[in-house]
Amino acid sequence: MNLEALTDDDVDLSHHGDAEVGDGLRDFAVNVRGATPPAWLADRIRDSIAHLAAYPDPAPARRAVARRHGRAPDEVLLTAGAAEAFVLLARVLEPRRAVVVHPQFTEPEAALRAAGHPVERVLLGKDFAFDPAAIPADADLVVIGNPTNPTSVLHPAAALASLARPGRTVVIDEAFMDCVPGEPESLAGRLPTGFVVVRSLTKTWGLAGLRAGYLLTAPDLVTRLAEAQPLWAVSTPALVAIEACSSPEAVAEAGAWAVAMGAERDRLAAELTRRGLYVVPGASASFLCLRVPDALGIRALLRQRGFAVRRGDTFPGLGSDWLRIAVRDRDANDELLEALGDLGI
Structure with a gap:
């Protein structure tokens, strides 16, 4: 791993998977579970329309999140998706030395930069494993994803917890943690001193258009972040x-999906590896990160065949030979494999 000072706009931090999708394209670019939300959840959301004349009351949802993670309600802030959480943190915190661990979701760095904070990057090395020793001792803000987008790597909770220091804030983006059966490496229920855990419901439940997420942290920081948040920010x-x-029933349903998705992900990874591609090992989320010679050219050829995949060169620490592929159902994944085969892959 190495440390990189940010001096210019060397990558497009604002590029996200939805920009890859177009009419008639099979979507392997966006990391949102297909065929969701399930009927029972869609029904509840639909029924809520009858109450739109009243201002939103966050208390029941806040209590539900607290129970889900074994936290107190005053450790929970509900947000309009994980993206709002990163913006609020950038607005409220005043880091002297902010470090973002890459490759990872680019929105945290973009939010910090938009708020006027200088940013340094720690770039992960072989297989994108994380070594806490790579973080500068005087960094007072550290941001890392777990499991990380786009690499799908799950970092050990002990390694992340070891980042705790007096005066340091550590932000863990756990937007994809519910892809991991049992969530053994989650820090949401442990919440070491100085840590912020950001969660999203967008991915597993197919709610990107609804904007639903939350963060967990110490009550005093929750209060400061809430003061910076617009009134009634969550609908x-x-x-x-x-x-x-x-709810316990929904958590169990998500866990069952994670098991089935993981089996299909591992099958897809094995097939891509058999074809001679480097797939980042130990994938734990609902996508794979792979190195392909002339990845941008392959991406363009796949688009001609009706498939959208996520380019990797807009993630710091990757480059033009990287792609991210969302895991779909077996039939859809086989169609993508067939298209790759037509390209000699």
Whole structure:
């Protein structure tokens, strides 16, 4: 791993998977589970429309999230998706030395830069494993994903917890943690001193258009972040979804999906590896990161065949030979494999 000072706009931090999708394209670019939300959740969201004349009441959803993670309600802040959480943190925190561990979701760095904070990058090395020793001792803000987008790597909770220092804030983006059966490496229930855990309901429940997420941290920081948040930032339908998806029954349903998705992900990874591609090992989320010679050219050829995949060169620490592929169902994945085969892959 190495440390990189940010001096210019060397990558497009604002590029996200939805920009890859177009009419008639099979979507392997966006990391949102297909065929969601399920009918029971869609029904609850639909029923919430009857209550839109009243201002949103976040209390029930906040209590549900707290119960789901074994936290106190005053350690929970509900947000309009994980992206709002990163913006609020950038606005409220005043880091002297902010470090973002890459490759990872680019929105945290973009939010910090937009708020006027200088940013340094720690670039992960072989197989994108994380070594806490790579973080500068005087860094007072550290941001890392777990499991990380786009690499799908799951970092050990002990390694992340070891980052705790007096005066340091550590932000863990766990937007894809519910892809991991049992969530053994999650810090949401442990929450070491100085840590912020950011979660999203967008991915597993197919709610990107609803904007539903939350963060967990110490009550004093929750208060400061809430003061920077617009009033009624989370809509009534989103609050209903947050409460519903935090129930024991929903957590169990998500866990069962994670097991099935993981088996198909591993099958897809094995097939790509058999074809001679480097697939980042130990994938734990709902996508794979792979190195392909002339990845941008392959991406363009796949688009001609009706498939959208995510380019990797807009993630710091990757480059023009990288792609990210979302895991779909077996039939859809086989169609993508067939298209790659037509390209000699």
